[in-house]
Amino acid sequence: xxxxxxxxxxxxxxxxxxxxxxxxxxxxxxxxxxxxxxxxxxxxxxxxxxxxxxxxxxxxxxxxxxxxxxxxxxxxxxxxxxxxxxxxxxxxxxxxxxxxxxxxxxxxxxxxxxxxxxxxxxx
Numbered sequence: 355x356x357x358x359x360x361x362x363x364x365x366x367x368x369x370x371x372x373x374x375x376x377x378x379x380x381x382x383x384x385x386x387x388x389x390x391x392x393x394x395x396x397x398x399x400x401x402x403x404x405x406x407x408x409x410x411x412x413x414x415x416x417x418x419x420x421x422x423x424x425x426x427x428x429x430x431x432x433x434x435x436x437x438x439x440x441x442x443x444x445x446x447x448x449x450x451x452x453x454x455x456x457x458x459x460x461x462x463x464x465x466x467x468x469x470x471x472x473x474x475x476x477x
Contacts, residue, residue, distance in 0.1 A: 384424040386440065388455075395430040405436075409454045417443055417451035426455055435461040 388410075390398075398405040412420075420426070420440050428436040438458030446452045 384421060386419050386424055386426050388426050388428045389432075390428060390430050392431045395434075406438075406458050407441075407454075407456045408458070409452050411446065411450050411452050413449060414445065414451050417453050420451075420453045426458075427461070428455070428458065437461045 390410075395405065398408045401408065420443050422440055422442050424440040426438045426440050428438060430436065436458050438455045441454040441456040443454075444452050
């Protein structure tokens, strides 16, 4: 499976910076971007499922765009990309929402095509 750059084409230059309008369109189609720092990601890799399934807590306003069955692109320190599915979103307090992610796996840039390739599932 290929993920194309923001213009919808694979090219040798790689992805382009997306405009706010394009990001909103992807969000309504069920795509969210999750930013995680390296320390948090290392902690997630140390849990039982090694980062393939995990939950994170956010303020209600930040978690609003995370809908069940949405595609999630997870940026670890803006240097490493992962991809997964939002399993669920649940209010856990007056201020916070827990978002569950599942089927998380590496996403690697294809050097010759300038697109992203989703790696094969681990077996």
